[in-house]
Amino acid sequence: MAAMNTTVPRYLFLDEVAEVLRRSVPAVRHLIVSGQLPAGKVGGRTVVKPDVLESFIEAGFEQSE
Template identity: 45%
Template structure:
């Protein structure tokens, strides 16, 4: 069974980024998360992570459309 909530280290592994990058994404509000337990440990719901990934695909596609790859002219 797949866990509903992921630790920040699990999210970092999924995205292939550092734990500190994920912490920054959560603290900045870029990636929705909750604090649970008496020590306030961060957890990211798997569904929210998937939504975040889809959002990033859409943002990247928009960026690519707005910044077309232009062939360089060969040196003469």
């Protein structure tokens, strides 16, 4: 059996972010445009760093406490 690739990517595309957040791509774009979720551009595509996404998720839990 082949080993699973557990390497964390350097960045995530919007569809990947949407899958993690269980939201639509337009909803993720709204989070980015509104400044709630920091993002950048790589090769013309909008991307989010995995550690930034993790911080965004954790911040949501901190606000609800």
